[in-house]
Amino acid sequence: MDFKLTDEQVARRNEFFEVCGELEKKKPANFSGIESIYDSDEGWQYHLNCAKEFAKRGWIALGWPSEYGGQGSVMDRVFFAEARGYYDTPGVDIFGVAMLAPTLLGAGSEEMKREFLPKIAAAEIMFCELWSEPNAGSDLAALTTTALRDGDEYVLNGQKTWSTGAHRSDWAFALVRTDPHAETKHRGLTFLMFDMKTPGITVKPILYMDRGHLYNEVFFDDARVPVKYVVGEENKGWGVTQLLAGFERSSLDAIMMMRRQLEGLVEYCNETKVGGELLAKNPIIRNRIAELACQVEAARALAYRVADQQAKNEMGAIDASAVKVFAGDLSARLARLGADILGPYGQVRSSKWAPLEGFYEKQYQQYFILTVSMGTNEIQRNIIAWYGLGLPRMR
């Protein structure tokens, strides 16, 4: 791919950065990304306000075909993600916009595209992802939540877990077992959407170690949902899931967030003296920062490559997995570097005494998230080894 941006692309990219920079000024105190969106009413309201602003500009539907309200190109979507990541601006429902919408465009019926894409583009409807279960995470096809057909409805029974934001979401997309007698566990699964207010669905919080509420368990007790909201075909949900996973793993905003964090660390080292000497003059710190700066740029280039492939409808599962592994490991290295540089100050919670707004106190506890969610890094490495490099498959 050609990495040089056209003048038009540079102007467009600047526009995204300007608007997100303005929205950043309206951020509630102590706002910090996805956690604040789901955990606090104030954060959720800020998320909705940003979403309305983006929807008004048509930016939620960047790169979609114009018949579904889309505008701009896939590369615009990339620049927009970079800007949001850099300023840690919410306003884009990662599940509805970044995952479900491209999946519907690829595998949804015309009726479903016409019903849901405009609502997603207008930020009228927010989604959660109900895949994982207590005994089905990496081995997702082992899931046991059943959806048995009864006329025009499925009757759902079972349990999902780690459901991010399920307590705030209007709708869900889920993977469920519609044929318990299928020959292999990957068959007999269906990708289904439904309203989270459906009677028989109960959402219970799983509190984070700092008591934050992002994750949930979701229980189904004879919940009846319409058959018409199957994406793709009944019993062929595994393929749809794989399509969605590629979109899920290729996001650029996390990488741009790291770039901003690295800038913050550089600033801190340039201003802070330890033992009478600026941290920025310490050769070990300089070395580690420089090394991470190279890795952030490499991650960005990888993510650009995946976006370019998406634009050409040539996205391979391996490339999205490579971005995911690299970005996940990078977030861990960055958190460790921040904690090392800040020393004891890295343990100060967000307050007026906390350097860098207490970011690393949280980040050090949470850096593993990117290495587990969206399919663990071990599993991504298995995909790369088996699928990408032709090494024997390990079970």
Ligand SMILES: Cc1cc2nc3c(=O)[nH]c(=O)nc-3n(C[C@H](O)[C@H](O)[C@H](O)COP(=O)(O)OP(=O)(O)OC[C@H]3O[C@@H](n4cnc5c(N)ncnc54)[C@H](O)[C@@H]3O)c2cc1C
């Ligand atoms: C912050 C967060 C948010 C999440 N949000 C959602 C969500 O919104 N919706 C949703 O459906 N799920 C969500 N998940 C669940 C996530 O997808 C699973 O945690 C993940 O797939 C791993 O499954 P598991 O936790 O059951 O671990 P397991 O599958 O039990 O794995 C445990 C360990 O064994 C390793 N392992 C397992 N199998 C292999 C193998 N074959 N080869 C090598 N190593 C292996 C894993 O890499 C891991 O280190 C979220 C998870 C986290 C941490």
